[in-house]
Amino acid sequence: MKIKTALISLSNKNKLSNILKNLKKYKIKIISSGGTYKKIKSLGYKCIEVSDYTGFSEILDGRVKTLHPKIHSGILYKRNKTSHKKIIKKLNFESIDLVIANFYPFKKIINQTKNHKKIIENIDIGGPALVRSAAKNYKDVTVITKIDHYQKLIHELKLFQGGTSLQFREKMSQVAFGETASYDSIIFNYFNNFSKIEIPEKIFIKTNLIQKLRYGENPHQLGAIYGNEENFNLIKLQGKELSYNNYNDIFACLSLTQTLPKNRGTVIVKHSNPSGVSIETDHLKSYLSAMNCDPISAFGGIVACNYKISLKIAKEIIKNYYEVIVANGFDKAAIKLFKSKKNLRLIDSTRVALNKYNKIVSGINSFLMQTNDNQIFDKNNFKIVSKIKPSKKLMEQLIFSFNVCRSVKSNAIVITQKNKTLGIGSGQPSRIDSCKIAIEKMKRFKQFDNESPLAAASDAFFPFLDGIESLVQAGVTAIIQPYGSIRDKEIIKFANDMGIVLIFSKSRHFSH
């Protein structure tokens, strides 16, 4: 089936001339209006104006152009149905077999202006109606909504001598409904923001495939990562394809490094839990402290640095086996060195910003949504409740401990000394077990000195004395924890009896 007539209605008029050349080649008549009409004429091609075609003038500043029965009937009629063909003939309507359209750039406009009136003016009405008509009738009509598909269209026209295959039309129809659904979901989300609704009645997540992954968390599961290219700022400099678990771990790393003091933090993550964290202005020290906290777990893990990796640090990192190195840039010499480990993935995260979007996780036939837990801590969040007050430095260490703790899977206990973790206890159903693990790790890897105070953080309050007792017995002299237990008073008394520092946090930080 040859295409006789094409309707072209474009907001983005890029790459049009090649299409026009091909339509001419197959003697396809072109109908268009407004700016697209002018553009086609200026490129030297013949074109009929929509208003001449319908006999109805374009009115209301272009608000109503193609919303006309002659247009929509020409698209929607079934080519193989006698009654349809008859009425089209009787009304002297024509067949429109190809629609090439894209819409007013609503998304671009909302990024450019806050002017609500102007934004609303950029809601396209005629374009989506055209596209939906054509997409519905894909059995007979080809609809092109993306400039990326122009080449495919040209290829089809060539292959089918001015026609297209049903398979192609079906695929383009699907793409078209994807475009109209996207378009209206962006409008819906805009209205939500405009009306300042935080928990809307309905949510749309519309996201594009960034990359199919080799598999999901495990080889028998399919996996993929979706997002919007424009703000997916992980730049891969070298290495094997990132896996599902790599991405998962990278996100775990970055959520933490971004809340650590800038240009000082190193985080090593394995199985989405930090195995070592350090903040030091001396980057080499920062990396070594994070690694040495638990060198066994670090093996095969992911290193994330919120600083630029120099050759010196690269030389140290390369001694160990890691899957991914994430950093705020790499010195040229470091990149050169890493080239010897071809599989090692290097990720530049300089442009990644703290996640503003709500967190979403799918449950059974449902989704749980929540706002993020990544604000930078304010000192007002904490209250010294022990008789002994911490020094400024110890207070900083306690806040560092607490910050690390919220990114460890609950129940979480983190023991630190100075600017590094010594023991991290994660993912236990009972808090005392997390204490035991943190203590055991600290004792096993012995990264402490005997002068500086040991501090510990707990992501939620201690329900009993046993947890805090075990920490103090292991040498911890300063503890930070959320308040809220019926035993809070008992805990404070215990801290005072033991002569340790105790800080209560207003916020709790479960993470699962």
Added chain:
Amino acid sequence: MKIKTALISLSNKNKLSNILKNLKKYKIKIISSGGTYKKIKSLGYKCIEVSDYTGFSEILDGRVKTLHPKIHSGILYKRNKTSHKKIIKKLNFESIDLVIANFYPFKKIINQTKNHKKIIENIDIGGPALVRSAAKNYKDVTVITKIDHYQKLIHELKLFQGGTSLQFREKMSQVAFGETASYDSIIFNYFNNFSKIEIPEKIFIKTNLIQKLRYGENPHQLGAIYGNEENFNLIKLQGKELSYNNYNDIFACLSLTQTLPKNRGTVIVKHSNPSGVSIETDHLKSYLSAMNCDPISAFGGIVACNYKISLKIAKEIIKNYYEVIVANGFDKAAIKLFKSKKNLRLIDSTRVALNKYNKIVSGINSFLMQTNDNQIFDKNNFKIVSKIKPSKKLMEQLIFSFNVCRSVKSNAIVITQKNKTLGIGSGQPSRIDSCKIAIEKMKRFKQFDNESPLAAASDAFFPFLDGIESLVQAGVTAIIQPYGSIRDKEIIKFANDMGIVLIFSKSRHFSH
């Protein structure tokens, strides 16, 4: 501003008469077509047919009805713009100030039939175009797309004497774009399924608010649960509002109970990790075994049973403090008993089926998607690699262990005896640590006898001998683990030297 003319175009014509009564009261002219026109007439109200209004006959079996400039101009013109008003007057068009429309029931149809042609016929073109025009021009036009909002419209008409407030129109406009976006995303997803695309180029998640939650994982985070009411089959029989963490734990429970043999399984979950699991035809034994595996962790946890809870079991459960009890129903006497614990949430999950949908979790400006890991294990997934072969009963125990293991956060080690867990090691960055935790728990809670074999499962292969050694030293005589380590041969040799059973799984089961 009084509404002069309303256009009504409904697929679902329920609850229309009350609207008509009110439109008549405020002398609002009605335009309609097809089935809606007939319905309005049959209810005894005046109505102008669209074709009489536009002078253009309804053609193509109703495919083109309202796609006419007289209709769309009447909706879209700006009431406060002189040039717009002039042209409307000149063309003898009229103002359409209210659009009440809903669409061909595309979603209902795809649930009713597999007939692609019939499904495509149910893509509404005119309706969404009308609704989008009205929604864009909400400054002047009211658009109603949901029957739920009829009462609100009537209320507005009364309040504003035949008009509506701008605030209402804005809200209804937002709802309208939600409807059109939903509609097209369902069509897009249908095409994806029709074309059997598993990793589509674009995904839409469109989901409705089921419930705002008190907060997210923590009190300073907002939280909500979204889903589609029709397949969200958790039925709450009593108790406090479910929290974010409750839901998260319920999903963790059900993912496991649904893969356990029917009518036998009890799972206790805390912080989204199982703390005890058992399968026994004697339900009381099943519950007690799950609970006793780690009674300390069970405290404050969630119990899920894939059987109906009798009074006998309820009496046992009520002795402990739990947040939620999930079961395939409750005997009346059990419900009565639980009434004494008002806050305890009882959830009937009888109608919940294994999750077919892909799993989605948000990362930084992105989403990770993967297919589920909840298939029922097939014996072909496993290979006996040791000289000693397991009895049928032991093989079942090993598969049970492995099944539990995949729902424990990685690295995961699960030790079992007969039909119950003895020790669960979860969430450690290094596998040997998970072994130690599982062993330590087994020794602490002593739920084993000295006759039956101890089996252990690992969610991934042992990278070194140390993990498997520690398990054998602790008395384990049968191990199930994925293959794939460069030390697999060494592991097999070790198993044979020790005289234990070793099973290799083809599938690995990380879960984070």
